[in-house]
Amino acid sequence: MCNAEPTACGARLGDTCDADQVCVYSSNAYCGRADATGECKSRPEVCSTQYDPVCGCDGQTYTNECNALLEGVSVDYVGACNSMPAY
Numbered sequence: 001m002c003n004a005e006p007t008a009c010g011a012r013l014g015d016t017c018d019a020d021q022v023c024v025y026s027s028n029a030y031c032g033r034a035d036a037t038g039e040c041k042s043r044p045e046v047c048s049t050q051y052d053p054v055c056g057c058d059g060q061t062y063t064n065e066c067n068a069l070l071e072g073v074s075v076d077y078v079g080a081c082n083s084m085p086a087y
Helices: 030-035 065-070
Strands: 021-024 038-042 054-056 075-078
Touching: 054 065, 065 075
Parallel strands: none
Antiparallel strands: 021 038, 054 075
């Protein structure tokens, strides 16, 4: 389907994404906390090895945003999970 409206996901909606998608939250959605929703996006197939750490919504640090999305995890904030987010 071309030009289809993105599917909302997360928060009270639950995981509405297909198996090859990930629920991606905007930076002000705080991973779906406070009922914020995200949008289903296709998972990347290949990622670079560039080290630019991000903290995933699952509390794990990923080498970069692409690798988090490849694993099906949206990014909570830039930096390792033990660093303070810039909220």
